[in-house]
Amino acid sequence: MDDAFIKLFRSLAPFNDTEIAEASTCFDTELVRKDEYFCKAGRICDKMGFVRSGLLRSFYTINGKETTTFFQTPGSVATALASFLRRKPALENIQAMEDSELVVISRENLLRLYNDNWKWQQVGRSFIEEYYINMELRMISLQSQSALERYKKFLKEYPELIQTVPLYYIASYLGMSPETLSRMRKTIYD
Amino acid sequence: MDDAFIKLFRSLAPFNDTEIAEASTCFDTELVRKDEYFCKAGRICDKMGFVRSGLLRSFYTINGKETTTFFQTPGSVATALASFLRRKPALENIQAMEDSELVVISRENLLRLYNDNWKWQQVGRSFIEEYYINMELRMISLQSQSALERYKKFLKEYPELIQTVPLYYIASYLGMSPETLSRMRKTIYD
DNA sequence: CGAGGCCTTGACCGCGGTCAATGCCCGTGG
DNA sequence: CCACGGGCATTGACCGCGGTCAAGGCCTCG
Numbered sequence: 001m002d003d004a005f006i007k008l009f010r011s012l013a014p015f016n017d018t019e020i021a022e023a024s025t026c027f028d029t030e031l032v033r034k035d036e037y038f039c040k041a042g043r044i045c046d047k048m049g050f051v052r053s054g055l056l057r058s059f060y061t062i063n064g065k066e067t068t069t070f071f072q073t074p075g076s077v078a079t080a081l082a083s084f085l086r087r088k089p090a091l092e093n094i095q096a097m098e099d100s101e102l103v104v105i106s107r108e109n110l111l112r113l114y115n116d117n118w119k120w121q122q123v124g125r126s127f128i129e130e131y132y133i134n135m136e137l138r139m140i141s142l143q144s145q146s147a148l149e150r151y152k153k154f155l156k157e158y159p160e161l162i163q164t165v166p167l168y169y170i171a172s173y174l175g176m177s178p179e180t181l182s183r184m185r186k187t188i189y190d
Numbered sequence: 191m192d193d194a195f196i197k198l199f200r201s202l203a204p205f206n207d208t209e210i211a212e213a214s215t216c217f218d219t220e221l222v223r224k225d226e227y228f229c230k231a232g233r234i235c236d237k238m239g240f241v242r243s244g245l246l247r248s249f250y251t252i253n254g255k256e257t258t259t260f261f262q263t264p265g266s267v268a269t270a271l272a273s274f275l276r277r278k279p280a281l282e283n284i285q286a287m288e289d290s291e292l293v294v295i296s297r298e299n300l301l302r303l304y305n306d307n308w309k310w311q312q313v314g315r316s317f318i319e320e321y322y323i324n325m326e327l328r329m330i331s332l333q334s335q336s337a338l339e340r341y342k343k344f345l346k347e348y349p350e351l352i353q354t355v356p357l358y359y360i361a362s363y364l365g366m367s368p369e370t371l372s373r374m375r376k377t378i379y380d
Numbered sequence: 381c382g383a384g385g386c387c388t389t390g391a392c393c394g395c396g397g398t399c400a401a402t403g404c405c406c407g408t409g410g
Numbered sequence: 411c412c413a414c415g416g417g418c419a420t421t422g423a424c425c426g427c428g429g430t431c432a433a434g435g436c437c438t439c440g
Contacts, residue, residue: 062334069329082326085319091330114312121311122304128315129275132322136272139259139329140281143365144252147428167387175333180428182388337396357419370396372420 013119054100244290
């Protein structure tokens with residue numbers, strides 16, 4: 001397991017070294033090459049990944065149109081959460097936009113950790129809470145802000161991504177067409 | 191505590207009678223009269239309510255405009271979740287649309303239950319999961335469906351609410367103006 | 381050099397928001 | 411009992427945001 005994630009877990013529950021060491025056998029490393037999928041829509045997503053390096057995005061396809069829902073940068077969690085939780089086919093895909101390395105735990109192993117030690121329950125709760133709050137903020141933004149406001153907000157929150165992510169993915173994430181995003185950008189930079 | 195909720199809790203973790211009995215001292219009953227608030231925006235929401243009877247709605251106000259985010263019917267959970275989890279001022283209000291009765295647990299007592307018994311951790315996880323999945327579906331709907339499609343979907347999912355809830359709240363929940371909702375209704379019933 | 385991927389630009393237009401008027405229902409008080 | 415007023419739904423007129431379609435420019439890569 002990775003140092004950064006050990007730190008993260010420790011910040012969520014008071015683990016000692018033994019507990020971390022025992023748990024580390026439950027985690028695995030997975031490489032996902034650019035354009036390949038970590039999860040696919042229609043299949044049950046039975047793993048949870050912690051991004052160590054690279055960059056991924058979640059998106060679903062409705063009426064032939066892709067909608068990007070999240071970008072997973074190093075330090076964040078990648079999973080089709082609803083599918084993972086309910087063991088139903090996932091709605092969304094998770095695709096690597098660059099070669100990415102993830103620390104992965106299977107659903108099975110996670111449930112085992114939950115049973116072994118309540119502290120992992122707490123970690124699990126925390127991640128879902130995190131997911132939830134992200135989603136809530138995103139929804140409020142989509143519902144109450146104009147396209148321009150949403151773009152400005154994105155600029156503040158994810159300045160790095162503007163450089164690396166194709167604009168049409170960002171447009172999709174922001175709930176607008178690439179053309180509209182292009183025009184928003186124009187109005188800002190005159 | 192209420193029979194319906196005991197059943198619910200039991201479906202989420204294998205409680206025995208003693209555990210339920212011990213926990214029941216942590217719960218309380220709260221009456222919220224029509225138009226009064228269970229939670230208020232700007233204050234920290236430090237309780238979680240299980241609706242026994244009545245009807246409530248969550249909404250937040252941005253730029254002087256209300257947006258309804260959820261309706262809480264009997265059996266569902268009422269709390270400003272992000273505020274509850276992070277102990278930050280709530281963005282949303284929860285207001286009773288009819289006289290309502292809730293079984294309430296304080297944050298403090300919930301944390302105590304979490305510590306006492308891992309099964310309650312599981313219950314807590316389940317509720318957040320529920321909240322999360324609801325939110326996700328709502329977001330997908332808002333982003334990928336037209337106003338008319340969203341209304342039709344609402345009709346299927348919450349036929350009861352059409353009778354009892356003022357249409358302008360439903361419009362707000364569906365992310366459209368009351369006028370638009372009115373026109374959608376017209377196109378359906380000719 | 382050509383091809384394909386991505387971004388921009390322009391023209392057009394439709395969904396749905398805003399504003400304002402009207403209708404309807406119902407509770408309240410004269 | 412009726413008059414009034416307020417809350418809610420509907421309707422109409424208008425219009426702007428942002429989507430769609432199509433074309434053109436600009437990369438990079440084979």
